Amino acid sequence: MGKITGFKEFDRKTEAYRSVELRIKDYGEIFTGTHDVAHLQDQGARCMDCGVPFCQSSNGCPVDNLIPEWNDLVYHDKWQEALTRLHKTNNFPEFTGRVCPAPCEGSCVLGLNNPAVTIKNIEQAIVDRGFDENWIQPHKVLYRTGKKVAVVGSGPAGLATAEELNKLGHSVSVFERADRIGGLLMYGIPNMKLGKEVVDRRVNLLKTSGIEFITNVNVGKDISTEQLQKDFDALVFTTGATQARDLPVDNRDADGVHLAMEYLTKNTQSLLNTGHADDSELSAKDKDVIVIGGGDTGTDCIGTAVRQGAKSIVNFELMGKPPEDRAESNPWPLWPLIYRVDYGHAEATEVFGADPRQYHLMTKSFVKDESGKVVGLNTVNVDFKEGQLIEIDGSEKIWNTQLVLLSMGFIAPEHYLSDDANIDLDKRGNYQANYGEYATSQTGIFTAGDCRRGQSLVVWAINEGRGVASKVDEYLA
Numbered sequence: 365m366g367k368i369t370g371f372k373e374f375d376r377k378t379e380a381y382r383s384v385e386l387r388i389k390d391y392g393e394i395f396t397g398t399h400d401v402a403h404l405q406d407q408g409a410r411c412m413d414c415g416v417p418f419c420q421s422s423n424g425c426p427v428d429n430l431i432p433e434w435n436d437l438v439y440h441d442k443w444q445e446a447l448t449r450l451h452k453t454n455n456f457p458e459f460t461g462r463v464c465p466a467p468c469e470g471s472c473v474l475g476l477n478n479p480a481v482t483i484k485n486i487e488q489a490i491v492d493r494g495f496d497e498n499w500i501q502p503h504k505v506l507y508r509t510g511k512k513v514a515v516v517g518s519g520p521a522g523l524a525t526a527e528e529l530n531k532l533g534h535s536v537s538v539f540e541r542a543d544r545i546g547g548l549l550m551y552g553i554p555n556m557k558l559g560k561e562v563v564d565r566r567v568n569l570l571k572t573s574g575i576e577f578i579t580n581v582n583v584g585k586d587i588s589t590e591q592l593q594k595d596f597d598a599l600v601f602t603t604g605a606t607q608a609r610d611l612p613v614d615n616r617d618a619d620g621v622h623l624a625m626e627y628l629t630k631n632t633q634s635l636l637n638t639g640h641a642d643d644s645e646l647s648a649k650d651k652d653v654i655v656i657g658g659g660d661t662g663t664d665c666i667g668t669a670v671r672q673g674a675k676s677i678v679n680f681e682l683m684g685k686p687p688e689d690r691a692e693s694n695p696w697p698l699w700p701l702i703y704r705v706d707y708g709h710a711e712a713t714e715v716f717g718a719d720p721r722q723y724h725l726m727t728k729s730f731v732k733d734e735s736g737k738v739v740g741l742n743t744v745n746v747d748f749k750e751g752q753l754i755e756i757d758g759s760e761k762i763w764n765t766q767l768v769l770l771s772m773g774f775i776a777p778e779h780y781l782s783d784d785a786n787i788d789l790d791k792r793g794n795y796q797a798n799y800g801e802y803a804t805s806q807t808g809i810f811t812a813g814d815c816r817r818g819q820s821l822v823v824w825a826i827n828e829g830r831g832v833a834s835k836v837d838e839y840l841a
């Protein structure tokens with residue numbers, strides 16, 4: 365423990381983002397790009413080095429990051445040792461340090477009666493320093509087993525799987541149907557939350573360490589599972605939960621109603637390809653935008669629409685506004701289900717003068733004009749009584765809009781690959797495989813990440829990628 369009285373001396377203070385005024389003018393990261401070492405040492409000093417560190421236990425960090433150890437090392441100005449400890453459990457701390465919702469902080473023991481340690485900030489600062497100082501180098505593989513593994517899907521689960529198997533000496537090829545590597549790290553989470561140069565930097569390290577990446581190949585369509593089974597000793601499916609939940613109400617086919625992922629992907633693709641010179645994005649410029657559904661995806665739609673110059677933005681939530689503090693039914697060390705203001709909410713608030721979120725709203729239908737363009741939508745207020753959704757009489761409302769973004773979560777993976785590979789699905793439509801085992805119903809085919817567990821988090825994808833790699837290694841022995 366760095367400083368015995370640290371948690372009494374220092375208040376929690378997170379690193380500030382760039383000001384809203386500046387950051388909404390570009391797609392650069394919301395982070396300032398610099399870390400104040402003295403500030404981070406004070407924050408690291410707040411860690412109590414608890415006998416049972418809940419932050420790194422099952423309710424806390426899903427990759428079991430050795431949090432108290434690196435907090436202490438940061439306090440003692442031993443950044444390179446802190447980086448070594450961080451990489452022991454987390455392949456990609458530069459991703460989680462930027463985008464993780466930080467369940468670790470929700471279960472930090474200090475959080476029982478004080479604000480939690482700023483774990484996520486410290487994680488990001490350690491790995492950013494590691495890159496700045498050139499401490500992070502490609503892994504040198506000294507021995508090859510002669511075994512070949514194909515990983516299908518290049519999101520965080522696929523990348524973690526590939527890195528771990530490569531370190532063990534297996535030859536790994538990653539197949540990706542998109543034109544760029546990274547899964548939702550590339551096309552999903554927007555640049556302002558995770559710069560694409562940060563993703564490419566890590567992918568380049570993996571390439572240099574011997575992993576092969578093959579883009580624009582859709583497995584199950586462009587190449588069959590059977591062919592991959594002939595060419596490789598094992599397959600790992602990490603294809604994500606890409607089937608989005610839709611809203612099948614009247615006039616859903618109106619022009620201007622889009623799935624959030626279509627909107628976010630087109631914006632990032634156009635930005636990366638031509639800096640938006642090709643005008644191929646779906647633009648919110650001068651439009652009244654309605655985002656249906658919250659979560660990270662909803663926030664990212666809001667942040668993107670703000671940058672595109674939307675005229676107004678409203679975000680519908682079916683549920684009520686969460687409480688400011690934990691409810692009794694949601695005690696420490698569980699993830700706190702509380703009201704949060706994410707970057708996109710803060711930006712919309714500053715630009716339009718009010719938080720964009722509207723609660724207890726259900727969309728009944730869209731309205732389109734004679735040319736088929738969306739011009740509005742009809743809602744009703746709803747409540748929940750004994751688990752039942754009740755529509756409130758007389759609360760119907762018509763909203764003007766020219767762009768609607770559907771951000772209501774993801775159901776399961778698409779099923780053409782599972783059909784092609786003839787693997788079983790679970791009740792929710794995910795690829796069937798037990799957590800910790802990762803074996804599908806077909807020998808030699810494994811699966812991990814969102815396509816197995818359902819829509820989740822980057823840190824869980826890394827956890828599963830590490831886990832499946834160890835099971836594949838056992839299988840290949």
Ligand SMILES: Cc1cc2nc3c(=O)[nH]c(=O)nc-3n(C[C@H](O)[C@H](O)[C@H](O)COP(=O)(O)OP(=O)(O)OC[C@H]3O[C@@H](n4cnc5c(N)ncnc54)[C@H](O)[C@@H]3O)c2cc1C
Nearest residue numbers: 517519520521541547548583603604660813814820821822
């Ligand atoms: C908009 C958005 C914002 C998010 N923000 C956050 C956040 O802030 N923090 C957080 O922790 N999580 C966030 N998430 C969730 C997180 O991104 C996912 O949980 C995580 O990326 C899942 O990783 P994965 O590797 O399992 O799948 P994915 O990242 O979905 O990657 C799957 C890859 O497989 C490819 N693929 C699919 N089928 C095939 C095939 N047949 N052949 C070849 N390739 C194929 C896909 O093209 C894709 O690239 C967000 C999700 C979205 C949609």
Ligand code: SF4
Nearest residue numbers: 425460464466468484
């Ligand atoms: S990966 Fe997420 S949960 Fe784990 S230490 Fe980092 S911010 Fe916390």
